[in-house]
Amino acid sequence: MSLPTCSSTFVLGVDLGTTSVKAVLLDCTTRSITDSNSLSTAADRESQAVNAKEQDPCKIIDTLNQCVTSLPRDKLHKVVGIGVSGQMHGVVLWNTNAACEWFVSNSVGMFKPKDTSQLITWEDGRCSSEFLSSLPQPNSHLSLSTGFGCASLFWLQKHRPEFLSQFDASGTIHDYVVSMLCASKGCSISTQNAASWGYFNTVTSTWNVDILREAGFPVHLLPEPMESGACAGHTCSEWHGVPANTPVTVALGDFQCSVYSSMTNRTDAVLNISTSAQLTFAMPAGFTPACVPDALSPIAYFPYFNGSYLAVAASLNGGNVLATFVGMLKAWMHELGVEISEASVYPQLIQAAQAQPDTDLRLIPTLLGERHDTTSLGQLSNISPGNLSLGHVTRALCRGIMENLCSMLPPQKLLEAGVERVVASGSGLGRNQVLRQEVEKALPLPVVYGKNVDSAVGVALLCCDRLNTEWSS
Structure with missing residues (x-):
């Protein structure tokens, strides 16, 4: 036709x-x-x-x-x-x-x-x-x-x-x-x-x-x-x-398809944080992956279009971890006899974290494990009486999501691959200014938002x- x-x-x-x-x-x-x-x-x-x-x-x-x-x-x-x-x-x-x-x-x-x-x-x-x-x-x-x-x-x-x-x-x-x-x-x-x-x-x-x-x-x-x-x-x-x-x-x-909507140039990397989280960039033309899987590698090579591949760090832990945190808070409040809606919790958490621009609390958010490490669990460390506020914990959680993704695909690999900017998208970033701040701290490249990316x-x-x-x- x-x-x-x-x-x-x-x-x-x-x-x-x-x-x-x-x-x-x-x-x-x-x-x-x-x-x-x-x-x-x-x-x-x-x-x-x-x-x-x-x-x-x-x-x-x-x-x-x-x-x-x-x-x-x-x-x-x-x-x-x-x-x-x-x-x-x-x-x-x-x-x-x-x-x-x-x-x-x-x-x-x-x-x-x-x-x-x-x-x-x-x-x-x-x-x-x-x-x-x-x-x-x-x-x-x-x-x-x-x-x-x-x-x-x-x-x-x-x-x-x-x-x-x-x-x-x-x-x-x-x-x-x-x-x-x-x-x-x-x-x-x-x-x-x-x-x-x-x-x-x-x-x-x-x-x-x-x-x-x-x-x-x-x-x-x-x-x-x-x-x-x-x-x-x-x-x-x-x-x-x-x-x-x-x-x-x-x-x-x-x-x-989300990458197709946002990767304007082959020198773009694409970050998506929605239910899960992914960081990806295009492999050179003619790249062919090894024929034997490496179960321990955090980077996978996904088929794209016209025989090309994307290098992908695909984390199971993204916005779903934040949703679990909100659900936990709601359940705690219910046990204390206070009923709140999850929709009302999110903006209060973001506001508290924005008022707390840094934290020494460390949170590893791998509640769901990862495909390359199915036994990993979430961890909270460096706890002190001064860093247990909602602002500290929310900031640490947002930072942990991004640090976990960067441990899978170190930013240095992006630089070595000739990546010049990161196009960021996903519902997790769209409504979370704190997470966007942690993205920009973690990546040594310009981060672009605002595209109609999905x-x-x-x-x-x-x-x-x-x-x-x-x-x-």
């Missing part, structure tokens, strides 16, 4: 994050965002598995429907491409013959999940170190961790084989959305998302099928790999006013670029 040349066409960008869904409309001519909406999913659900972290796909898709339907209907009618990204590593299962139900509400078509599994998210901890060590060594440069799609499927095959046998397809939650939009008989997965599952060779763009089959893995559930940025198909029906037969990207990693924007930009090049015919 050829992209219409009129100025009134749009690309719809959608991101299905860990805690929220965002939808944006990008003007194809100006490459600017004209409309956006973001809503919390509240999708977390209980699970019988120990240390499990699961979400309800119905809640996620319901939130997606709410986000998209709130956008201007006249612009949705003029959408010429859909880009989809989302939380990586996780896995949801479905049956290709009855995976969703299409219906009409307020004169617009939409779908809802039908007979899917719960989404096992990237935060899932059911795969213990002992269980992971019992699995075969991947033919991949990326190590396997709990929360990775293949690890979760291995766990289900061992502990709940009868449950697993109910399904014939699997993918990330955003793979599922693309499959439903395009009425795909199977499931396609981008090399970005496939790499995030484990047992995927990014050099050959193939699953480790022989290794997996020999270990009894249900290889029939593996999605079909596609180049990141490729067109996965076309909408099978009108969707929220978006015309039928609109091209849809293969689902992409939210991390790569995954939904990035996937919309990518879709727009591909419509103008590879997808045109």
Whole structure:
């Protein structure tokens, strides 16, 4: 297809994050965002598995429907491409013959999940170190961790084989959305998302099928790999006013899309602090990672676009640590007979920390461990009677988040790689002046804020670029 040349066409960008869904409309001519909406999913659900972290796909898709339907209907009618990204590593299962139900509400078509599994998210901890060590060594440069799609499927095959046998397809939650939009008989997965599952060779763009089959893995559930940025198909029906037969990207990693929206030059590094935290820079053209994973290395090499890679320090501990701290304070106050809302706690913590510009309190915030060090825990040290105020503790917590990230990817490596500035983004930074101060103290480079930086924007930009090049015919 050829992209219409009129100025009134749009690309719809959608991101299905860990805690929220965002939808944006990008003007194809100006490459600017004209409309956006973001809503919390509240999708977390209980699970019988120990240390499990699961979400309800119905809640996620319901939130997606709410986000998209709130956008201007006249612009949705003029959408010429859909880009989809989302939380990586996780896995949801479905049956290709009855995976969703299409219906009409307020004169617009939409779908809802039908007979899917719960989404096992990237935060899932059911795969213990002992269980992971019992699995075969991947033919991949990326190590396997709990929360990775293949690890979760291995766990289900061992502990709940009868449950697993109910399904014939699997993918990330955003793979599922693309499959439903395009009425795909199977499931396609981008090399970005496939790499995030484990047992995927990014050099050959193939699953480790022989290794997996020999270990009894249900290889029939593996999605079909596609180049990141490729067109996965076309909408099978009108969707929220978006015309039928609109091209849809293969689902992409939210991390790569956030980088795409912000890395203007290859000399940029990108810092993102939202639920988790990442610091990344582009590897030189032609770089190929080693074929053997280094489980102890805090730096991983994520596939990007057009065969390139990003060097990434991906910490499990970011804004979620601050959220845990706030939750702890709220619980303490409840025990003392005082009810407060979490929303009211945040601004008071930031105000207290701003009044405390420095602290000698040391806080290591690795409450969730790290993929390269699963046994690490949080630590508080150098405690004295004079540094136990909320200001001291909040300042130390914000500093600790950034120090932990810099211990994984030392700033000196950025300088050696020719990085000239850091583009910083994420909800954790957007509302936390203290954390921004600690970022600027930790990094010996200019830090740039204020760009329209997020995954939904990035996937919309990518879709727009591909419509103008590879997808045109």
